[in-house]
Amino acid sequence: xTDAAWSSQVKWSADGLVVAVxxxxxxxxxxxxxxxxxxxxxxxxxxxxAVYWSRSRQRLWRKGEESGHVQRLHExxxxxxxxxxxxxxxxxxxxxxxxGRETCFYSRLIDDRFVAVxxxxxxxxxIYGKDGEKxxxxxx
Amino acid sequence: xTDAAWSSQVKWSADGLVVAVxxxxxxxxxxxxxxxxxxxxxxxxxxxxAVYWSRSRQRLWRKGEESGHVQRLHExxxxxxxxxxxxxxxxxxxxxxxxGRETCFYSRLIDDRFVAVxxxxxxxxxIYGKDGEKxxxxxx
Numbered sequence: 370x371t372d373a374a375w376s377s378q379v380k381w382s383a384d385g386l387v388v389a390v391x392x393x394x395x396x397x398x399x400x401x402x403x404x405x406x407x408x409x410x411x412x413x414x415x416x417x418x419a420v421y422w423s424r425s426r427q428r429l430w431r432k433g434e435e436s437g438h439v440q441r442l443h444e445x446x447x448x449x450x451x452x453x454x455x456x457x458x459x460x461x462x463x464x465x466x467x468x469g470r471e472t473c474f475y476s477r478l479i480d481d482r483f484v485a486v487x488x489x490x491x492x493x494x495x496i497y498g499k500d501g502e503k504x505x506x507x508x509x
Numbered sequence: 510x511t512d513a514a515w516s517s518q519v520k521w522s523a524d525g526l527v528v529a530v531x532x533x534x535x536x537x538x539x540x541x542x543x544x545x546x547x548x549x550x551x552x553x554x555x556x557x558x559a560v561y562w563s564r565s566r567q568r569l570w571r572k573g574e575e576s577g578h579v580q581r582l583h584e585x586x587x588x589x590x591x592x593x594x595x596x597x598x599x600x601x602x603x604x605x606x607x608x609g610r611e612t613c614f615y616s617r618l619i620d621d622r623f624v625a626v627x628x629x630x631x632x633x634x635x636i637y638g639k640d641g642e643k644x645x646x647x648x649x
Contacts, residue, residue, distance in 0.1 A: 373621045373622075374621045374622035375618055375622050375623055378616075378622065378623050388528060388542060390530050390539060390542065392539055397537030397538075399530055399532055399539065399595050401588065402528060402530060402588060402593040414618070444617060444618070445617070445618040445623075446614040446615075446616060446617050446618070446623075447614065447616045447618070447623040448541065448542060448613040449607065449608055449610075449613045449615065449616075453614075455539050455614040467589065468589055473588040473589040473590075474586040474587065474588050474593075474595040475586075475589065476586060476587045476588075476589075477584060477585070477586050478554070478584070478585040478586070481513045481514045481515055482513075482514035482515050482518065483515055483518045483585075483586075483587040
C-alpha cells in the first residue's frame with residue numbers, strides 16, 4: 370500500500386486497521402473515534418484531511434464527503450505502542466457528529482445511564498438534505 | 510456481569526470490549542487509548558478511577574497499580590453509536606505513559622515518520638523501581 374516510514378511504525382491490527390481519535394485542535398474537544406487503513410492514513414496525510422476506513426461499508430470514508438463537515442489535519446500523533454493515532458483537526462462547520470452535534474461523545478454518564486447532554490446544532494435534514502437521511506450513520 | 514442501564518447502552522465488540530480514550534480534564538490533552546470490559550467499566554464507575562482490560566495479559570488493569578499514576582474519573586461519555594467511551598480524568602503524577610511522558614501520544618508525524626517530540630518527565634527506574642522494569646509495557 371505504502372512504503373513510507375510512518376507506515377512501518379504503525380502496528381496495524383490483524384484486519385489491517387488502526388484506531389484513530391480526532392480532537393479539535395482549538396477547543397481540544399475529543400470529536401470522534403474511527404478506524405484507518407494504510408491507504409486512508411496515506412490519503413489523510415497527502416490530502417490534509419481526515420480519511421477514515423468505514424468498517425461497516427468496507428470502503429474509504431472522506432469525513433465530510435456528504436455533510437461538508439470536513440476535518441482539516443493539523444497534526445498526526447502515534448501512541449507509545451503504535452496501535453492508535455491521534456488527529457488534531459480543524460472541524461469545518463463545528464460539527465463532527467452525524468446527529469448534528471459538535472462531538473460524537475455527547476452522552477454523559479449520569480447516575481446509572483448515559484444521557485444526551487450536548488445540543489443539536491443543526492438538524493439531519495439541514496445537513497443531509499430534505500429527506501434527512503444520515504449517510505454517516507454506522508459508517509464506523 | 511452487570512445489569513446497569515449503562516451496560517446495555519454500550520455496544521460491546523465481538524470479544525466483549527469497548528475502546529476507551531482517556532483525556533486530562535484540565536489540560537484537555539488526550540493521554541492514552543485502552544480497552545474496557547463490562548467489569549472494568551463497572552469497577553471504574555464504582556471506584557472512581559480508570560480500570561482497563563489488558564488484552565495482552567487478559568486481566569483487569571487498574572491504571573496506576575504499579576506506577577502510582579492513577580487516573581481519577583471525572584466524567585464518562587459514550588459516543589453516538591455506543592462503541593467507544595471517553596474518560597475525563599485527573600492524571601495523578603501528570604504522567605500517563607509507561608515511558609514517563611505526560612501522554613502516550615508523544616510521537617508526531619514530521620515529514621514521513623513519527624518522531625518522539627515530548628519530553629520524558631520521569632525515568633522508568635524512578636517510576637517502577639531500581640531495576641527499571643516497565644510492567645505496563647504492552648498491557649493494552
